[in-house]
Structures are given as structure tokens and as C-alpha cells.
Amino acid sequence: MSRVPTAVLVSGRGSNLKALLEASRDPSYPAEITLAISNEPEAPAIDMAAEAGCEVALVPHRDQPSHCQFETLLQTHILESACQLVCLAGFMRVLSPAFVGLWAGRMLNIHPSLLPSFPGLDSHRRALEAGVRLSGCSVHFVTEELDGGPIIGQAAVPVAPDDDEASLAARVLAAEHRLYPVCLALVAEGKVRMEEGRIVWDAVASGDALLNPSA
Ligand code: GAR
Numbered sequence: 231m232s233r234v235p236t237a238v239l240v241s242g243r244g245s246n247l248k249a250l251l252e253a254s255r256d257p258s259y260p261a262e263i264t265l266a267i268s269n270e271p272e273a274p275a276i277d278m279a280a281e282a283g284c285e286v287a288l289v290p291h292r293d294q295p296s297h298c299q300f301e302t303l304l305q306t307h308i309l310e311s312a313c314q315l316v317c318l319a320g321f322m323r324v325l326s327p328a329f330v331g332l333w334a335g336r337m338l339n340i341h342p343s344l345l346p347s348f349p350g351l352d353s354h355r356r357a358l359e360a361g362v363r364l365s366g367c368s369v370h371f372v373t374e375e376l377d378g379g380p381i382i383g384q385a386a387v388p389v390a391p392d393d394d395e396a397s398l399a400a401r402v403l404a405a406e407h408r409l410y411p412v413c414l415a416l417v418a419e420g421k422v423r424m425e426e427g428r429i430v431w432d433a434v435a436s437g438d439a440l441l442n443p444s445a
Contacts, residue, residue, distance in 0.1 A: 244275020383439025
């Protein structure tokens with residue numbers, strides 16, 4: 231089986247990148263993480279990925295004269311590594327419609343809420359303020375709309391009455407680490423795809439990316 235070479239774009243801690251690298255260590259996993267790119271030179275994700283034997287590229291956005299040139303450099307690295315899929319994993323730069331268009335149906339993002347609730351920043355704070363009893367995370371195809379693309383998979387977690395942002399974030403993050411590898415595998419295997427801005431499922435797989443609370 232040929233595995234789909236995949237790039238992961240990060241800006242910080244890199245725990246989702248780590249989960250994807252761990253999944254991709256299994257030779258039967260349908261995607262192979264062959265490149266990690268960070269726009270932040272100090273991101274802890276960089277050392278972690280290098281220690282895991284992954285090729286790492288640094289593309290500091292502050293060193294580029296324009297956002298367009300920053301994205302051109304991203305694209306150059308991705309294409310030089312022959313990557314066919316791109317996963318955003320805590321990548322904190324908004325990508326232009328032009329760049330998103332180049333990767334339509336081939337770029338995924340993980341967001342720490344049950345979309346379409348709480349897109350953008352401070353998802354956990356806003357979930358707590360809204361008093362929701364369930365929160366979670368979503369993996370979606372990236373479109374021009376921030377955190378607004380078609381949803382591939384979601385994992386729900388309960389919100390405890392005494393949760394603060396940190397405790398809720400930790401519970402959601404554990405779910406993220408389970409969900410992202412499942413969703414990437416579904417895309418890499420061709421079991422789910424984006425057509426005309428909507429999700430198209432292989433009927434067999436449609437339940438695979440729905441992770442529910444255990445209690
Ligand atoms: C994750 O919780 C991810 O969902 C979130 O940033 C964190 C990155 O953690 N992404 C966003 O908020 C993007 N809108 P990580 O670096 O440990 O994977």
C-alpha cells in the first residue's frame with residue numbers, strides 16, 4: 231500500500247502533530263507525516279518532530295516581506311516534499327483564499343469546539359460562558375471561511391460543573407489526539423472527500439469519525 235505523504239503545519243506545542251506522527255509510525259496507517267512546518271522559530275513542536283525523525287522546515291512569517299511571500303515559501307516546502315495532504319495543527323496564521331484554493335479538499339484543520347459553535351479564538355472560554363454541557367473538537371476541510379469548512383469528524387466531551395478553561399481544554403485536547411488521526415486516515419483512504427463545498431462519504435465510513443463521550 232502506498233501511503234499519502236502529508237505535511238503538518240504548526241505554531242506551538244505540537245501535541246496534535248505528535249499524535250499524527252505516532253499514528254503514522256504504523257506502516258498500515260494510510261498517511262505518512264513526512265514534513266512538519268512551523269512559522270514560529272521557538273515552537274516546542276520543532277524539537278519534538280525532529281527527535282521523532284520527521285523532516286522539519288522553519289518558515290517564520292515575520293521574516294517575510296508579505297503574507298503572499300510567506301505562503302509561497304510554505305507551498306515550496308510542501309511541494310518539495312511531494313506532500314499531497316496538509317494538516318493544520320495549532321497553526322495560528324490565517325491562510326489566504328488563494329492558498330486555501332490550491333489545497334481545496336486536501337487541507338484539514340482541527341478546532342477545539344463542536345463547530346459551528348465557537349469558531350475562532352477563546353473557544354473554551356466561550357463554551358463555558360455559554361453554559362454548554364457538551365464540548366469537544368472538530369476536524370474539517372479548510373475553506374475560505376475561518377473554521378467554517380465541511381466537518382469530517384467530531385469528538386464530544388462532557389463539560390463538568392467545576393470546569394475552568396484549563397480543565398476543559400485538557401479534556402478536549404485528549405479527544406483531539408484521538409480524533410485527528412482517525413479523520414486524516416479517512417481522507418487519505420479516500421473514504422471521505424469534499425465536493426462542491428460539501429462532504430461526500432463512502433457509506434461504510436460515515437460513522438467512523440464520530441467519537442462520543444464514554445459516560
Ligand atoms: C489545539 O487545541 C488546536 O485544536 C488548537 O490549538 C491547539 C494546538 O495544540 N487550534 C486552534 O485553536 C486553531 N483554531 P497543539 O499545538 O498541542 O496541537
